[in-house]
Amino acid sequence: MNKVIKYCSLIALLTLSLVGISFGQDAVAAPEPESQPIEAEKEGSKGFDAKSFIFSHTGDSYCFHITEIKGEPICVWLPVIVKSKEQGWCVFSSKHVCELKEGETYRNFFIQPMDAEFKPGKLVEINQAGEIVRPFDISFTKNAFGVFFCCAFLLAFFLPAARKYKKDPMAQPTKYQGMIEWLTSMVLDGIIKPSIQGDKYKKFAPYLLTVFFFIFFNNLFGLIPFFPFGANVTGNLSITLVLALITYFFVNAFGTKHYWKDILWPDVPIFLKAIPLMPIIELISTITKPFALMIRLFANILAGHIIIMVLMALIFIIGGMYGAGMGGAMAIISIFMSIFMTALEMLVAYIQAYVFTMLSAIFIGLAQEEPETKAIKTTK
Amino acid sequence: MDLFLPESGLVIWMLIAFGIVFLILAKAGWPMIMGAVDKRNKHIADSLHAAEEANASLADIEKRSKEILAETQAEQIKILKESQDMKTQIVEEAKAQARLEAEKIVADARLRIEKEQAEAMDKVKDEVVALSVSIAEKLLQRELDDKQAQSDYIEQLIKNNNRIEA
Numbered sequence: 001m002n003k004v005i006k007y008c009s010l011i012a013l014l015t016l017s018l019v020g021i022s023f024g025q026d027a028v029a030a031p032e033p034e035s036q037p038i039e040a041e042k043e044g045s046k047g048f049d050a051k052s053f054i055f056s057h058t059g060d061s062y063c064f065h066i067t068e069i070k071g072e073p074i075c076v077w078l079p080v081i082v083k084s085k086e087q088g089w090c091v092f093s094s095k096h097v098c099e100l101k102e103g104e105t106y107r108n109f110f111i112q113p114m115d116a117e118f119k120p121g122k123l124v125e126i127n128q129a130g131e132i133v134r135p136f137d138i139s140f141t142k143n144a145f146g147v148f149f150c151c152a153f154l155l156a157f158f159l160p161a162a163r164k165y166k167k168d169p170m171a172q173p174t175k176y177q178g179m180i181e182w183l184t185s186m187v188l189d190g191i192i193k194p195s196i197q198g199d200k201y202k203k204f205a206p207y208l209l210t211v212f213f214f215i216f217f218n219n220l221f222g223l224i225p226f227f228p229f230g231a232n233v234t235g236n237l238s239i240t241l242v243l244a245l246i247t248y249f250f251v252n253a254f255g256t257k258h259y260w261k262d263i264l265w266p267d268v269p270i271f272l273k274a275i276p277l278m279p280i281i282e283l284i285s286t287i288t289k290p291f292a293l294m295i296r297l298f299a300n301i302l303a304g305h306i307i308i309m310v311l312m313a314l315i316f317i318i319g320g321m322y323g324a325g326m327g328g329a330m331a332i333i334s335i336f337m338s339i340f341m342t343a344l345e346m347l348v349a350y351i352q353a354y355v356f357t358m359l360s361a362i363f364i365g366l367a368q369e370e371p372e373t374k375a376i377k378t379t380k
Numbered sequence: 381m382d383l384f385l386p387e388s389g390l391v392i393w394m395l396i397a398f399g400i401v402f403l404i405l406a407k408a409g410w411p412m413i414m415g416a417v418d419k420r421n422k423h424i425a426d427s428l429h430a431a432e433e434a435n436a437s438l439a440d441i442e443k444r445s446k447e448i449l450a451e452t453q454a455e456q457i458k459i460l461k462e463s464q465d466m467k468t469q470i471v472e473e474a475k476a477q478a479r480l481e482a483e484k485i486v487a488d489a490r491l492r493i494e495k496e497q498a499e500a501m502d503k504v505k506d507e508v509v510a511l512s513v514s515i516a517e518k519l520l521q522r523e524l525d526d527k528q529a530q531s532d533y534i535e536q537l538i539k540n541n542n543r544i545e546a
Contacts, residue, residue, distance in 0.1 A: 055383065058383075059383060060387065060390065081389075136388065137387070137388070137389045138388070138389035138392050138393070139389055140393065141387075141389065141390060141393075143390055144389070144390055144393035144394070144397075147390075147393060147394050147397045147398070148393070148397050151397045151398065151400070151401040154401055154405065155401060155404060155405070155409075158405060158409045158410075158413070159404070159405075159408065159409055161412075161413055162408055162409045162410075162412035162413055163412075165412040165413055165415070165416035166412045169412075169415065169416040169419050169420070170419070170420065170423065180413060181413065181417055184410070184413050184414065184417070185417060188414065202414075205410060205414065206402070206405060206406035206409075206410045206411070207402060207406070209405070209410050210398075210401060210402045210405050210406070210410075214398065214401070236390065237383070237384055237385070237386050238386040238387045238390035238391045238394060239390065239394050241386045241391060242391055242394040242395055242398060243398075246398070302383075
C-alpha cells in the first residue's frame with residue numbers, strides 16, 4: 001500500500017514538475033523525506049497558497065519558468081523593458097528582478113508578490129518619495145514570447161506551402177500541402193464563404209484565416225505545459241482585446257453605405273431617430289459585438305487553464321489537510337481529471353477559434369450587406 | 381482585479397507581431413494557397429466537363445456510325461434487290477426477244493414452206509399439164525386405131541385427172 005502511494009506520488013510529481021509548479025511541502029514530505037527541509041525552508045509556515053499558485057500560472061510572467069531543481073528555478077529569462085518617470089528607459093534581464101528576495105530591489109524595481117494589493121505579479125518601482133508606482137512597461141513577457149512564437153510558427157507552417165503553390169500551382173500537392181489545403185479550406189468553405197456574400201470574402205479571408213489559426217494554435221500551445229509552449233496567450237485579455245479591435249476595424253472600416261445608414265438612420269418611426277435613440281443604441285451595439293468576442297475567448301481559455309491548475313492545486317490542498325496519503329490519492333484523481341480536461345480543452349481550442357472567426361465573419365458579412373440583398377431576404 | 385485589465389506592453393507586442401504576420405500571410409501566404417486551390421478546382425471541373433463532352437461526342441459518333449452502317453446495309457439490300465430485278469427483267473426481255481425471234485423464224489419458215497408448196501404445186505400443175513398433153517398426144521395417136529378403146533381410155537383419163545384435181 002505504501003509502495004502504491006509512493007509510486008502515485010512520484011507520477012504526480014513528475015507531471016507537476018513538467019507543469020513547472022512549486023512543490024507543495026506536504027505532498028512531498030512523506031515519500032521523499034530528504035527534500036523536506038528545502039521545501040519547508042522555501043514555503044515557510046505559510047502553507048499552500050492556491051490563489052497565487054493558480055494566477056501566477058494562468059497570468060503573464062517576466063520569465064519563462066521551466067522547472068525547479070532542488071529549489072533552484074530553471075527559467076528562460078526574458079528582457080524587461082520599462083520606462084520609469086525618474087530613470088527613463090530601462091532594459092535588463094528579468095533574472096535580476098525574478099531572483100530578488102523579499103524587500104530587495106534592483107535599480108528600485110521589484111516584482112510585486114501575488115498576494116499584494118497593488119498590481120500583484122507586476123514589475124513596480126519605488127520612487128524617491130518611497131511610493132510604489134507602476135512604470136510604463138513593454139517588457140517582452142512570457143505571453144509576448146508566446147505570441148511571437150506562435151506567429152513564427154504560423155509563418156513557418158504556411159509560407160512553404162504558399163511558395164510551393166507559387167512555383168507550380170498545378171503540381172500534385174504533397175501530403176503537407178494537402179494538410180494546409182484541408183485546414184485552409186475548412187475555414188474558408190466552412191466559415192468565411194457562408195458568412196460573407198459573393199466575392200467579397202476574398203477581401204477579408206486573409207484576416208479571418210490568420211486570426212483563426214492564430215487563436216487555434218495559441219490555444220493548443222497553451223495546453224502544452226513546457227517551454228516554449230504553455231503561455232496562456234489567448235486567455236489573456238490584452239491579446240483578445242487586440243483581436244477584437246482588429247475585427248472591429250474590419251467590420252466598420254469596410255462597411256457599406258447601407259450598413260451605416262442602418263446604424264445612423266434606421267427604418268424606425270421618426271421620433272426614435274429625431275432624439276437619436278436608435279442611432280446611439282446601434283452604435284453601442286457595434287462596440288458590444290467585438291467586446292463579447294473579446295470576453296468570450298478570454299474567459300473560455302482562462303477558465304480551462306484555471307480548471308487544470310485547480311485540479312493540480314487540489315493535490316496540495318488535500319495533501320495539506322489530510323496528509324501525504326490523501327494527497328497521493330488525490331494526485332491520481334487529479335491527473336485523470338486533468339487528462340480529461342486537457343482533452344476537453346483541445347475541443348475548446350478548436351471551438352473557440354471557430355466561434356471567434358465565425359462571429360467575426362458574420363459581423364463583417366452583415367456590414368457588407370447591400371440593400372437589394374436585404375430586400376430579397378425580407379420578402380422570403 | 382488585475383486579470384481583467386489589459387497590459388499596454390502586451391497590447392503593443394501583440395499588435396506588432398500579429399500585424400506583421402497578418403501582412404506577410406495576406407501578401408505571400410493565403411492568396412497563393414487559395415488561388416492554387418481555386419485554380420485546381422476549376423481545372424478539375426473543366427476537365428470533368430471536357431470529359432463529359434468527349435463522352436457525349438463519342439456517343440454521337442457511335443450513333444452516327446451505326447446510322448451509316450444501317451444506311452449502307454439498306455443500300456446494299458436495295459442494290460441487291462435492284463440487280464435481282466434487273467436480272468429477271470433482262471431474262472424476261474431475253475426470253476421475249478427469243479420468243480419473238482422464234483416466232484419470226486417460224487413465220488418465215490411457214491412463208492417459205494407455203495411458197496415452196498405453191499412452187500411445188502405449180503410444178504405439179506406444169507407436170508400435170510405436160511402429162512395431160514402427153515396423154516392427149518398418145519390418145520390422139522391411138523384414136524386412130526380403136527374407137528371403143530379410145531373412148532374407154534378417155535374416160536379413164538378423165539377419171540384419173542379428176543382424182544388428181546381433187
